[in-house]
Amino acid sequence: xxxxxxxxxxxxxxxxxxxxxxxxxxxxxxxxxxxxxxxxxxxxxxxxxxxxxxxxxxxxxxxxxxxxxxxxxxxxxxxxxxxxxxxxxxxxxxxxxxxxxxxxxxxxxxxxxxxxxxxxxxxxxxxxxxxxxxxxxxxxxxxxxxxxxxxxxxxxxxxxxxxxxxxxxxxxxxxxxxxxxxxxxxxxxxxxxxxxxxxxxxxxxxxxxxxxxxxxxxxxxxxxxxxxxxxxxxxxxxxxxxxxxxxxxxxxxxxxxxxxxxxxxxxxxxxxxxxxxxxxxxxxxxxxxxx
Numbered sequence: 030x031x032x033x034x035x036x037x038x039x040x041x042x043x044x045x046x047x048x049x050x051x052x053x054x055x056x057x058x059x060x061x062x063x064x065x066x067x068x069x070x071x072x073x074x075x076x077x078x079x080x081x082x083x084x085x086x087x088x089x090x091x092x093x094x095x096x097x098x099x100x101x102x103x104x105x106x107x108x109x110x111x112x113x114x115x116x117x118x119x120x121x122x123x124x125x126x127x128x129x130x131x132x133x134x135x136x137x138x139x140x141x142x143x144x145x146x147x148x149x150x151x152x153x154x155x156x157x158x159x160x161x162x163x164x165x166x167x168x169x170x171x172x173x174x175x176x177x178x179x180x181x182x183x184x185x186x187x188x189x190x191x192x193x194x195x196x197x198x199x200x201x202x203x204x205x206x207x208x209x210x211x212x213x214x215x216x217x218x219x220x221x222x223x224x225x226x227x228x229x230x231x232x233x234x235x236x237x238x239x240x241x242x243x244x245x246x247x248x249x250x251x252x253x254x255x256x257x258x259x260x261x262x263x264x265x266x267x268x269x270x271x272x273x274x275x276x277x278x279x280x281x282x283x284x285x286x287x288x289x290x291x292x293x294x295x296x297x298x299x300x301x302x303x304x305x306x307x308x309x310x311x312x313x314x315x316x317x318x319x320x
Contacts, residue, residue, distance in 0.1 A: 044068070092272050126288050217269075
């Protein structure tokens with residue numbers, strides 16, 4: 030079996046800015062919710078059998094306690110924020126396993142689910158459905174991959190190396206020095222993508238980098254400047270790496286069988302009526318597994 034793990038936060042943002050506004054019977058904005066539910070349903074129609082969706086029930090997480098500049102919900106459109114709980118309810122009504130994150134982030138749930146699913150010999154492949162670069166650290170060979178559904182791109186371990194110049198386990202170190210504007214931390218001054226790739230391809234983790242720049246591999250350009258910048262900001266670099274490292278211990282499921290989709294629940298009909306989408310009920314019912 031293949032396991033599909035969907036980044037519900039990414040999907041909701043993507044649909045919010047891609048589809049027209051729509052209101053439910055109560056006047057609540059639900060355009061993005063309807064778009065995501067339709068998109069997930071299409072995965073079942075194309076043959077997906079085991080699937081889970083992770084969402085950021087609240088944008089803030091434990092990382093905000095570690096670093097005050099970490100991303101928050103400030104500036105996010107209220108019409109978008111208000112749709113998160115609605116999306117979670119709608120997906121659950123459709124019979125989908127949902128992990129709404131409060132203390133952790135959706136990415137942590139996806140990482141934990143991928144890690145756990147990959148240990149099961151019955152699983153053929155784990156597909157993490159998001160282009161988010163953070164999740165690149167979870168890729169393992171061709172067994173755990175990222176799937177960018179919008180562009181229909183599958184990124185395996187070779188793909189991560191081709192894109193970033195480092196192997197998946199080095200992605201947190203890479204982001205620590207390069208920075209991640211989406212998550213709100215700046216990285217280390219003077220370290221760009223090329224410097225990070227060149228250095229971390231020789232020394233996979235920050236702790237592996239020699240303290241004396243003269244001991245660095247000769248292929249690394251501007252070693253002295255990079256060394257001085259890194260070790261003068263060492264504590265920040267380690268903190269940023271912690272922020273970029275996804276957790277693997279989030280409670281997600283007991284067995285992969287929990288992720289099997291068995292069709293919509295009885296209350297999905299009410300959700301479809303509320304969203305003015307009777308066709309969703311018909312499609313979900315038609316796609317329900319027969320065995």
